[in-house]
Amino acid sequence: MSEHQPVLPDPAASRAVLIGTSSYTDPAFPALPGVENNLDDLARMLTSPHGAGLPPENCVVLHDPPDQIGVGSQITRAAAEAEDVLLVYYAGHGEMTWDKKNELCLTMRDTMPDSLRTSALRCEDLRHYLHRSRARTRVLILDCCYAARELPDTMSASSSVIEHVGVKGAYVLAAAYGKALAPAGMRNTLFTGELLRVLDEGVPAEPTMLLTLDALFREVLASLRGQGHPEPSCNHSNNAAWLALAPNAAHKIHRALQDVEARLAELDEVEARTTAACDLTIDRIKDSGLPPFVPAAPGLRQRLKALQAMAMGGRRPEEAVLGALDADVTDAGAAAERQRLRAEEPLATRHELRQRLDLYRLVAAKEGFAEEIDLRRKYDVAWNLLWVKPCDLPAAVHAVEASVQAVVRRRERKRTENQR
Incomplete structure (x- = not known):
């Protein structure tokens, strides 16, 4: 990743492991129905061409895993395969051991409160998995209680769990120092819901074409702080803050590209009607004199894809070029309508x-x-x-x-x- 240059993950060379526990064997852990939606929605965003664009096979979703053994093997595999970005996400109950070491443990379906270190995923083990990865950038997102809790017994007063799990070339997002919220009736847990909202809507005030992790964190922090909710924390090293997980959907160029894409979909329908009308007239009317109709949408869509690829790479297409494409879409629609009317006349x-x-x-x-x-x-x-x-x-x-x-x-x- 080049310095101070926002960039999306290389889809082929990146891996994501999304872990979430929404139901538990032990009644000591209340169910978290929003966690399953977290996994579905985040996976959809990461694999969307309008998001990170990962191939579905490069995004592993582990819903209600029974224990840490299978989870550890999936993370280890992804860590070994990832060359560009490794992203690990967890949502569920985070529990502290509240002992001399005072460790954060990420609970699984069959986690037992009295044996956290053996039945849950220790954050220390997760840190080692991330350390062993050869990925250039590693992202850890923890949506659980105590994800950013200070541990004065084991660290200095300024230290926290997010620093403890920090690795070289990494970005860590943690939901809260204390209790993370999963309000009843909401589709997602509070922290992940805000992450998804910002990824989907973008940030109008951000000047970049891509939504960096830092911009994402700042917007989520401002939103949750403004609502009086627990505040998330982040920690990062090197240039990891410039990694993006999605285009900045609120950027005016992205909005313009989306408008053109929507109008091209409408043009497809118009040209399909024109093609059908021409074919019918040529079939039913002898020597109709109709000129051949060649749809313009495929060529215009190739031009749009080139501009989208430029924007997805963080480069800003020239507004004049985008404006010319928009005008050509308008002209193509008008031409198709004229041809359709001409075809329907006989x-x-x-x-x-x-x-x-x-x-x-x-x-x-x-x-x-x-x-x-x-x-x-x-x-x-x-x-x-x-x-x-x-x-x-x-x-x-x-x-x-x-x-x-x-x-x-x-x-x-x-x-x-x-x-x-």
């Missing part, structure tokens, strides 16, 4: 001719001469031209007019005869 003409032919057929039937040989022959010629594809439209116009005029003349003749 079919509309054929429909009107059919109605006119049928109307005068009813007139002839009402007058009692519909089956006369000359009228029947003219009607059949027009009908065949209109109902057998491809329709020779000029010939059909002539044939319908001949059939109509034959009915008009025959009706006038009948009226003359009746007047005698």
Whole structure:
């Protein structure tokens, strides 16, 4: 990671392990239903092309693991595979041993309160897993009680658990010094819910195209502090603070890119209707004279992807280039609408001719001469031209007019005869 340059994880070279315990065997640990949603929502963000963009297979989700053994093996595997970023997340009950060493333990489904060190994941063990990773940047997110609690018995007065688990080239986010909150009725736990909100909405005041961990932490801290909730803490080393987990969705360039993407989706629908109209007319109308219709959306989308890739790399696309793309999307939509109307016109003409032919057929039937040989022959010629594809439209116009005029003349003749 280059100094002072926000960057997203390299998807192929990064790994994430998301651990969460929402239900427990021992009744001493209340259930945390929001934790399962935490895992689902965070995994969705990390694997989204609008987030970190990790392949799903590089993001392991461990919901309600029974003990620390399987968890440790998953973290060890991810630590060995990760070359760029290793992210480990935990949500659940954090418990202190409250003894001479006073360790933080991350509870699992079958954790027993009286045997935390053997039935839970010790934070000290987690630190060793992270230390052994060859990843350039390691991120640890702890959404549990006591995640940032000071331990004066084992450290200096300024030390805390987040410093204790800190590793070189790392960023640690901790939910609270004391009790972390999981309010009833909320989809997520309080801390993770705020993380997800900021990742999804972005930070308007941040000037960068990507939402760095530092910007994420500052916004979450300000939000929770403003609401009077427990305040999170962070600790980092080297340039880890410049790692981003998502684009800054609130940046005006990202909003403009999203607007163009939405308008391209609308253009897809418009061009699909135009293509269908052209295909139908070419199939049903002989020598329609329609020019070939080539959808513009695929080419425009390639241009958009190039700009999105630039933005995802932290580079700001030129507004003039983005504006030109936006204008071209507008022009393509207008052109497609004009082509669709042109394609539908021959079919509309054929429909009107059919109605006119049928109307005068009813007139002839009402007058009692519909089956006369000359009228029947003219009607059949027009009908065949209109109902057998491809329709020779000029010939059909002539044939319908001949059939109509034959009915008009025959009706006038009948009226003359009746007047005698």
